Amino acid sequence: RKEVEQDPGPFNVPEGATVAFNCTYSNSASQSFFWYRQDCRKEPKLLMSVYSSGNEDGRFTAQLNRASQYISLLIRDSKLSDSATYLCVVGHNDMRFGAGTRLTVKP
Amino acid sequence: ETGVTQSPTHLIKTRGQQVTLRCSSQSGHNTVSWYQQALGQGPQFIFQYYREEENGRGNFPPRFSGLQFPNYSSELNVNALELDDSALYRCTSNPGRGGEETQYFGPGTRLLVL
Numbered sequence: 001r002k003e004v005e006q007d008p009g010p011f012n013v014p015e016g017a018t019v020a021f022n023c024t025y026s027n028s029a030s031q032s033f034f035w036y037r038q039d040c041r042k043e044p045k046l047l048m049s050v051y052s053s054g055n056e057d058g059r060f061t062a063q064l065n066r067a068s069q070y071i072s073l074l075i076r077d078s079k080l081s082d083s084a085t086y087l088c089v090v091g092h093n094d095m096r097f098g099a100g101t102r103l104t105v106k107p
Numbered sequence: 108e109t110g111v112t113q114s115p116t117h118l119i120k121t122r123g124q125q126v127t128l129r130c131s132s133q134s135g136h137n138t139v140s141w142y143q144q145a146l147g148q149g150p151q152f153i154f155q156y157y158r159e160e161e162n163g164r165g166n167f168p169p170r171f172s173g174l175q176f177p178n179y180s181s182e183l184n185v186n187a188l189e190l191d192d193s194a195l196y197r198c199t200s201n202p203g204r205g206g207e208e209t210q211y212f213g214p215g216t217r218l219l220v221l
Contacts, residue, residue, distance in 0.1 A: 004149075006149075031207065032207050034209075036210075043109070043197065043212035043213065043214060043215065044150065044210075044212055045212075046209050046210070087149050087150075089210075091205075091207060093155075093162065093163050093204070093205055094140060094152055094155045094162075094163040094165075094205050095140065095152065095199075095205070095210055096152055096165075097142070097149040097150045097151070097152070098149050099148050099149045100148070100149040
């Protein structure tokens, strides 16, 4: 079993759609959780941290369920500029990345 | 800009050769991690150094080794190169011990093994 598993995608959605990404992790001792965004041929950049209480940043909402070892990212009102690969990241003493889910938002 | 630089940007080697990749972090960033990213995949954790000592390792063979220096630079060495080692290698750095902090990524070194 992979340490961090994500929806394989790709997701192709129209502008304005709501899209949800799921992620599971295997290390129950993991302490920190993030979503990163990676544009083609660019370095990954932090999108948002994920907290047990859930957190929201504009159109983006992240949720963490420690009991199920599950993380989610919800994007509302998708924009063309949201097209990218979204990486689920789980930290303990180091950071482990999922394979990423590719999102394409179309006009 | 993340303040993390890597060299070289591109490299071509042949199978069986050895390679050294370099990374320069921001001053004060005590942790450096190295990742291998194949096309269409997420970054795969190779290892992590904190204050010049290895303090975490992923599922990579011993022919992948590293060093971290007091001036916040580090190296990734790969011996006996294999074709499957062809990938983008990125280093990251952060001020803390590693697992709790935002990762500041370098631009990467693209390695091609022929």
